[in-house]
Amino acid sequence: MKENMNQFAAVQALILTGFGINCEEEMAAAYRLAGAEATIVHLNQVLHGQVSIHDYDILNFPGGFSFGDDLGSGVVLANKLRYRQTPGGFTLLDDLREFIARGKFVLGICNGFQVLVKLGLLPNLGGNFQPEVTLTHNASGRYEDRWVRLKVNANNRSPFLQGLDSFEVPVRHGEGRLLIPDTATRQHILDQNLNCLTYCDATGCEVTQYPQNPNGADLNCAGLTDTTGQVFGLMPHPEAFLSLYNHPDWARRKRVNKELSEEGDGLKLFRNIVEHVASLPQRSASAPSLQSVETPLH
């Protein structure tokens, strides 16, 4: 983390861990490979006021099984962010509102996406951070690890997805089925292109069937943004496809195409956001003082 000698401050990604989150290392690797600085901290370091999210450009909720998913995936962690007060009397949700208002970015993957949905950050149509949709047990009733292809909504609002048409990623979840409770909510999501990612087949056509749509999600939806486009969450794991060699068919593809890039599709999302943040005009003013963070975890 010390090699950044550029004249511009590096893009700073903060990655939360603890309480059963378990994809923090690959998430950090993704940002580092994309040229950002990544800092992993225990959620309690933020809740106890030792680390401020405002020192960072991108706040990340990785995958895992926070609190074992015992009350439904992401529920206990979301509850903690909504209710647990920092020494200053604020909740992390208060901080998050401000973070987003400052034009910064939030990413949630898998369990992190579930947290953002249950916390009401996604899709947040009403702007009041109340849960509007949910992620629940896959229609198959089981956890599965398999690779899927996602179609990117051409009108999506997320800088993570710029220039992407479709890409492959693994899904690894038991509770990834998006349920939208009513037609009005569904229509709002569609109208505003918040359903940024859709399960599709090899040709890029949206699919409802198992296993291409692995969980039976409404709208065949794999990911959402909020209306600002700054908050983005998805069930599949782009951080698990950083190199070609993560793909189950890498050996055959490499044999057939010797020029094939060694980078995985998933890394593109992280390159996108890092480039985007680096290009923002007002950024240099808010460059963080990383040295103030005493205890990055890794």
Added chain:
Amino acid sequence: MENHLHSIQLLPKPGIHDGDGQRVAEAAQRHLGLRTGRVQSTAVYSVRYPLTAQQLRDFAEQCLQDPVLHEVALNEFRRDPQFQSYILVAKGPGVTDDEGTSAQNALGDFLNQPLDTRTQHIFSKRLYLLEENLPPADLRRLAEELLGNKLINRFEVGPADQIRDFTPRPGTSVDNTTHTIDLNVSDEKLVQLSKDNLYALNLAEMQAVRAYYQLPETQQERQATGLPAEPTDCELEIIAQTWSEHCKHKEFSALINYRNAETGEEYQVDSLFKTYIKDATAEVDRQLRANGNDWLIKVFSDNAGAVRINDESLFVWKVETHNSPSAIDPYGGAITGILGNNRDPLATGIGGARLLFNTNVLCFGNPDYDGPLLTNQLHPRRIFEGVRKGIEDGGNKSGVPTVNGSIIFDDRYAGKPLVYCGTGAVMPMQLAGLDSWEKKIDDGDRIIMAGGRVGKDGIHGATFSSIELDESSPATAVQIGSPITQKLAMDFLILATRRGLIKCSTDNGAGGLSSSVGELAGISGGAVVDLEKVPLKYPGLRPWEIFVSESQERFTLVVEPGKLAEVLALGQEMEVELTDIGYFTADGYLDVRFANAPVARLNMHFLHEGVPRKLMEAEWQKPAAQEPILPPSLDYTDVLHQLLGSLNICSRESVIRQYDHEVKGRTIIKPLMGATGQAPQDAAVVRFNFESWEGVAVSNGILPRFGDLDAYHMSAGAFDEAVRQIIAVGGKLPNLTPGDNIFWSVNDNFCVPDSDFHPVTNPDGKQKLAKLVHMCQALRDATAAYCIPLTSGKDSMKNDFKADGVKISVPPTVLYSMTAKIEDVRRTVTSDFKQAGDVVYLLGRTYDELGGSEFYQLYKELGANVPQVRFAEAKELYTLIGQANDQQLIQSCHDLSDGGLAVALAEATFGDGLGTKIELTGELPLPAQLFSESHSRFVATVAPEDVVAFEKILGNKATRLGVVTNDNFLLVTHQGQLVIEADTEELRQTWTNGPVNQTIGFGEHVMGEGK
């Protein structure tokens, strides 16, 4: 309703699919033939905490309810009138309740209060409502067979208008007493005493204990230190645990008188472990070091073996079994197996290794068994499904990928299944400037217990796993796993060790504190523990119970007094409970107290060295065997389909996909690969980090059915199988060149039936022990031949299930779990064909060795010609394959095992709908060429432009078979005749729709569109 006891019920909203309820209804019909009608599954949380009505409502609605999914009922059990009967599934008193704990966490956050974590305030339950009015006996059966385990759950059942609740109320009675036990009794009574108390000690051992207490110096010492002359209950428990087969490996250390009845040859084996494992590894290490390969760092002396990856890090590797617990509680047994095994590498040396992957190998009875079950025997399907779920939760919830495994079916595993759990981890060479693999302890260092609390669960696990299971096996031996508790402790340990706060650590596994403190005290020379300080899940444990309880997710940490405050502060920050329970000494005694009153005081030398040496008898009688006469004309296409659809060969995809095999983003070769994601692979490959391309290959060798013919060749074959799987993916044998630093690390795990001869209860014990001797001899020969060292291992000696006068014994089984360094994971090789036009080769030589084959199994024959490993030939071949891989000449490589060449060819087409055209020209009979399971062979493909270079290296070790084709047909000709003509898509269908995927069921959307 008692004071402050509230209940919150979450019911599915109308129109929301109730998947859990539907699954229960379907399973009741399928497994038990019970028609339940619709089943509604509701969650119930009983809250024993003072809350106002408003607080209760707000907590329920804002923290527990998902507004999209649930309706909430407070302080009532709401039900639709259509439901006629109910089943309430609660947890028994003191049983780990993660869901309740999570709800309690949520309540603490919601109220912004630090809830007293010492008391359980919220109890989670499930209330199932059934449409049919089933009689209580049926409801109870459904509850016990499908919804829970009577050892850990409490059930209430009945008509739905009379729902009874059950909320655990742990006893508040405190019994701190320690009793003495009189050993001055007859031999008969000594044996009975051992049996009654589950000490699992034999007469000679009980007599040795008695003799210790009769020694004048023991008596003087006890008098001087305030201990009674007679042993205390706690002391006998400590001795029983320390001397248990599980902890002491008495049979692997025994003197064995061996006799070969056929040849008359006789000799004595002075410890199987020393002779065939430890000495063999020492010899391998000598050869390695002589050649500049000094990567073997720690073998057999810690929780896991350690080898050096490079100057910065160590690879730590451990495989263990958890058979007995899995037999009586499959889910709990498997999850605690995997979590327990995780703690071994975590707590090797100083501790704090980062877990890299899990593996598992499982042996079950046939899941389609439809005969009667013995008392307390669980159906093989139930064991299979429960174990599978345990491994899913144990791995997935810990964030450790399950990168490979194996499942073997044989009816002899229907009594006791075998559940092997393996974990690989990476540890820095140095932690805060110290050698990470060393365990150092000085007089005065503090003993800290970290992680979960202590309850009655798992009392006697160590002794229990050292005896045969029978119908009276104790309920308290069940352990409950909590992956989340362990994840928190693991995160803490990783950070604390890197900050130099921990001097060393060990895991609390079998034997609990007694084992962990007892073993660590061996380093400093003694310890003092005060059991009153140990945090309990609930009151009511007696001192000895606290000391030997195997409550899970606990570590014992050694901390220098000056670092104690910092350690405790970090624990608080990361919400991991740490308790200072005593200190290490150098006075030669293990000294256990309760509130400073003496509970146990044992001489360390007696405790660790005092167990009498066992003397055992082995006699080998070669079993009669002959080659079968098969039907004269066989349709080999049909035979191939039969093999692919057979229980031991068919696809395990439905199991594999429920394990997360790629969390951490480092898994390079997964269990299933190719464009289809359905081509089975040989070894898994995992890279160590994101900064380099170095990685490790992982494989499993296990071939129990060959043991029915010859235990030596079975063991040798299993070792070779694991080696060749690693060669297949591009691994290289060790020590071929000076200082090549290619580490190999092997764990051996023997699981055998009771092999201690007894004329009445175990009349064939000598034969069984002879088989074990042969297995160990093969192991020695294999390690020497390949120069591959063992680094750790385990033996499980009493894998028998006895009930109703019947004994089900496992076949003698050994698993070799192998790992090897891969220098560049990008250059590894997968099993599936890559491109039409590539040339197909058979590498290695086929022999007429159909004995024990899957092919013979189709005809219910065993045969006689067991496959043998020719080590010198094999080593030469593996070396040449390594040279070909150096030049990247091999496009695909699949090792030959179950089903022989024909099955390997078929599996190689599963990746991308390719086909192959093969001509067999060998001189052996056709069935042997197609289906022989001769070892040390591969199917490999080579690009046309590399054929010359490849053949130059492999010479006559490679036989050209044919080419890869585009037409998805597998065609095999022999002497001008087409002998197999199969559509590879159909072969893949047969394989995929085999009995394993039928049992577990494929994922599918069980209901229509969402809404």
